[in-house]
Amino acid sequence: MEPFTICNALIANEGKEFRGGVTIDAQGMIERVFHGDEYPSGCKMVDAGGAYLLPGAIDEHVHFREPGLTRKGDVESESKAAVAGGITSYMDMPNTKPATLSRAAIEARASAATGRSYANFAFHLGASSNNLDEIRNVDCTVVPAVKVFMGASTGNMQVEAEALLPIFQASPLPILTHCESDLLIGCNLDDAKQRYGDAIPFKEHAAIRSDVACLESVKTAVRLARQSHARLHIMHVSSALEAQYLEELKGQGEERVSAETCPHYFTFSANDYKHFGGKIKCNPSIKYREDREAIVRGLAEGLFATIGSDHAPHLLEEKAAPYASCPSGIPSVQYALVATMELVAKKKLSATDVARLYAHAPADLYGVEKRGYIREGFYADLVLLQKYRRAQRNDAAIGKCGWSPYEELSFHYKVKSTFVNGELVWEAGRGIVGAPRGMALRFKRER
């Protein structure tokens, strides 16, 4: 490819915000990062027009539905939505059909993504009650983490409680947990059925999949991590109660445990079920206003290490079903970064916070090689974000299911351009302009 320079950008990277640009070499790597107007002459120029330039987001938490559920989404369709949203690398979850529980399954998924994915990719290994050897012998250079479903969700991969400790002990990789206590959820659901029969209103989801159910399970996961000396990363924290517990852990200097939250927990609250109904039904549930506020505060105070979209597409007709049969999950990968930037517009976070949460921190946590930072010698995975004085709607959803609740919201930022491995793949007003040349992520961990 022809080398080029992005100039006139507002770079937000590694805690610093400054005017400048980057030069990208013929191999798609960042050759130079410069301040002000010191850009080299004789090189093709891309004028950022003063837009924010951030490292492309690394989304540690997506469900692209391939293999097995490809009527909802596949690598090609969902990676297009990802780059439209400024996400240049993603890590896909194992609750596919069949579930991703072995080295062979991961290799098959990586080979299926090669030549079809617009963003860089990796696949988490799932844990079941009988794949301990696979976990022990996982290839740490290509797999980011082991995912443990501690509460049943789509795919029914819940692991029996007694099987959990050996999994935590066996994993050489970080353990990612979906924490919700089924027992408590079952009781809450029975209560709701008694009260409402078959017509459970969607707002009850916040009470059925309650904060207490999350916290109970989080505490179990932390206990297991301490017993096993595993590195634990708690996925999709959704409540004030959990945020408070994370604060306690932080106070104790617990370094083995970190947490992720997702844009829907700081964008929506239980009040929104009235309008969106099943469209915002997801697990863990979107909870109350106080929970949303606690999540925003937690982001500002550093209680959360990362943000992940938990992109989980379902067809609109599936989402139109009554509460009990409506599947959980929100298509969000195209809007997760601009929804996070909305916290910058509201002065709750800085743009460098967003770069840390959505790029630096996942790169560090998993040891992603040469990505996640705007640094010389790193891959040119970059996103330009244009600011608008007045919030406006983003583009329509381009994922396979063709909808997202975020389509109805207005944002102060919009993705102007997305570069993956130095190639412009998405541009506002033109759409997908590059080829599906996403690469398999590589991981290198300090031992």
Ligand SMILES: [Zn+2]
């Ligand atoms: Zn998920």
